[in-house]
Amino acid sequence: MFGYIRLELLRTIRDGGFIIFGIASPVVMYLVLSNLALAPGDRHTGAIVTMVSMAAYGALGGAFNNGSGIAEDRAAGWLRQLRLTPLAPAQVVTGKVITGVLGVVPSIAAVLLTGVLVNHVTLSPWQWLSIVGLLWAGTIPFSLLGLGNGYALTGQTAGMANIAAFLGLSIVGGLWVPTAGFPGWLRAIAEWTPSNSYAALSWDVASGTAPGARAVVILCGWLVVFGLWALYAYRRAGRTA
Amino acid sequence: MEIDAVSLTAVTKSFGAVRAVDGLTLAIPRGQTVALLGPNGAGKSTTIGMLLGLIPPDSGKTAIFGIDPGQAVRQGLAGAMPQEGGLIPRVTIRELLTFIAGTYRAPLPLEQVLALALMTGLEDRRVDKLSGGQAQRVRFAMALVGDPDLIVLDEPTAALDVEARREFWNGMRTLTGRGKTVLFSTHYLDEADEQADRVVVIDRGHVVADGTSAEIKKIVALTTVSVTAVGEVAWLGDLPGVSRLEVRGDRVHLRSADPDATVMALAQAGAVRNLEVTPADLEDAFVALTAKETV
Numbered sequence: 070m071f072g073y074i075r076l077e078l079l080r081t082i083r084d085g086g087f088i089i090f091g092i093a094s095p096v097v098m099y100l101v102l103s104n105l106a107l108a109p110g111d112r113h114t115g116a117i118v119t120m121v122s123m124a125a126y127g128a129l130g131g132a133f134n135n136g137s138g139i140a141e142d143r144a145a146g147w148l149r150q151l152r153l154t155p156l157a158p159a160q161v162v163t164g165k166v167i168t169g170v171l172g173v174v175p176s177i178a179a180v181l182l183t184g185v186l187v188n189h190v191t192l193s194p195w196q197w198l199s200i201v202g203l204l205w206a207g208t209i210p211f212s213l214l215g216l217g218n219g220y221a222l223t224g225q226t227a228g229m230a231n232i233a234a235f236l237g238l239s240i241v242g243g244l245w246v247p248t249a250g251f252p253g254w255l256r257a258i259a260e261w262t263p264s265n266s267y268a269a270l271s272w273d274v275a276s277g278t279a280p281g282a283r284a285v286v287i288l289c290g291w292l293v294v295f296g297l298w299a300l301y302a303y304r305r306a307g308r309t310a
Numbered sequence: 311m312e313i314d315a316v317s318l319t320a321v322t323k324s325f326g327a328v329r330a331v332d333g334l335t336l337a338i339p340r341g342q343t344v345a346l347l348g349p350n351g352a353g354k355s356t357t358i359g360m361l362l363g364l365i366p367p368d369s370g371k372t373a374i375f376g377i378d379p380g381q382a383v384r385q386g387l388a389g390a391m392p393q394e395g396g397l398i399p400r401v402t403i404r405e406l407l408t409f410i411a412g413t414y415r416a417p418l419p420l421e422q423v424l425a426l427a428l429m430t431g432l433e434d435r436r437v438d439k440l441s442g443g444q445a446q447r448v449r450f451a452m453a454l455v456g457d458p459d460l461i462v463l464d465e466p467t468a469a470l471d472v473e474a475r476r477e478f479w480n481g482m483r484t485l486t487g488r489g490k491t492v493l494f495s496t497h498y499l500d501e502a503d504e505q506a507d508r509v510v511v512i513d514r515g516h517v518v519a520d521g522t523s524a525e526i527k528k529i530v531a532l533t534t535v536s537v538t539a540v541g542e543v544a545w546l547g548d549l550p551g552v553s554r555l556e557v558r559g560d561r562v563h564l565r566s567a568d569p570d571a572t573v574m575a576l577a578q579a580g581a582v583r584n585l586e587v588t589p590a591d592l593e594d595a596f597v598a599l600t601a602k603e604t605v
Contacts (some may be wrong), residue, residue: 072413076406147395155415157411
């Protein structure tokens with residue numbers, strides 16, 4: 070299975086979609102948003118909040134991109150080829166989930182490093198640790214949604230569904246523009262999205278408070294929903310493969 | 311008794327109203343190279359899918375070396391090349407084959423696989439930047455890199471041009487020389503004729519003929535004996551072995567199950583003029599075999 074993870078990570082690193090959506094786009098957007106849109110006095114706070122937003126945005130990009138990969142693999146006959154090797158199907162699924170989890174690391178790291186090196190963000194060591202841990206673990210629901218779409222839909226449709234979910238959740242969840250500027254009805258929706266809850270955990274830590282229980286509950290709720298979706302889609306794909 | 315490499319017993323599979331495989335029974339002893347020959351839609355791919363445990367049969371039993379196919383694949387006893395697909399972008403041939411090899415307990419050394427698949431020197435090419443023939447050889451290499459005892463190839467040369475087909479079979483022969491059991495499907499009759507020890511003809515989901523290609527030709531009795539004859543020729547149709555008589559101009563063509571006896575009788579009757587004996591090619595045999603079923 071390690072061989073499989075290694076191969077999948079190699080493919081991820083060489084994937085233009087991953088580089089663009091998972092690394093380049095969040096870093097560039099971070100630099101733009103944190104340096105152009107803010108009043109000078111708010112710079113440091115803004116740089117921290119936006120850093121978390123963009124790291125979350127990039128991590129989502131990596132997680133959904135991994136899910137789209139499954140649909141491509143299915144279309145290419147790669148999943149069938151794997152079934153013709155001694156690898157067990159459960160090892161393949163586990164390997165793909167681990168690839169997704171590892172694949173978001175460069176996205177998070179790239180934005181956080183940009184925060185430190187370019188915007189001179191300073192946080193205490195426990196804040197850094199908590200943010201990295203929360204941003205990392207929090208991608209699991211999105212990985213599952215992406216994988217579910219990858220199993221349920223065919224090649225291009227899955228890719229489009231995942232990009233739509235990725236951009237939709239990023240924008241509505243307040244990762245691009247803070248929800249404070251949203252009209253009331255949109256803010257009400259935003260507060261129930263997994264992406265908003267996901268980023269809120271790290272926003273709280275960055276501002277020096279403990280993550281809110283509400284965000285944890287909402288994110289865990291979505292984890293269950295997306296987990297069931299992935300399970301259903303995987304079983305259905307197994308019957309028709 | 312030695313356990314057969316492949317064993318399919320009364321296997322049936324339907325897709326909706328279509329019965330793709332209909333009570334097919336086939337046993338392949340170790341070491342044989344067998345061609346599964348049939349027209350498109352005969353049930354070849356479904357049969358292979360069931361044999362490899364990719365498609366669950368509706369009824370009947372399947373086994374590879376006496377055990378469940380899925381288990382046999384898990385143990386690395388069988389390697390297969392599906393009809394299409396299986397290649398992923400953004401990896402090199404070396405990376406891909408090293409990964410596949412790593413899933414087996416005792417794979418072949420990479421150099422040997424590359425040599426067998428005629429890819430020496432190409433190993434650092436990206437898989438998505440290969441020609442059709444090269445891609446097909448990578449797929450072939452994936453089937454054999456684990457050094458399985460049974461190799462199953464579904465229409466391995468369907469997408470190849472004549473030159474690539476020839477090269478492909480050269481690689482194959484090295485392999486069968488190593489005592490492997492090989493099952494391949496094809497609708498190229500010459501391939502079945504030239505490459506296989508045994509030809510199994512399937513049509514409409516079941517076996518319609520099974521034997522060496524010479525035996526298959528014999529079963530359908532398609533050797534043609536022709537002579538030049540004038541006048542009354544109907545009596546030629548009653549000669550020993552003759553199953554059909556056809557007159558074209560002054561040539562009489564006799565289809566014979568026993569061409570030796572037919573020629574002897576012609577000689578005794580003094581009717582040998584411009585005698586010509588044409589053995590059937592497998593194509594004729596094939597058309598005759600599968601046409602029998604047509605109503």
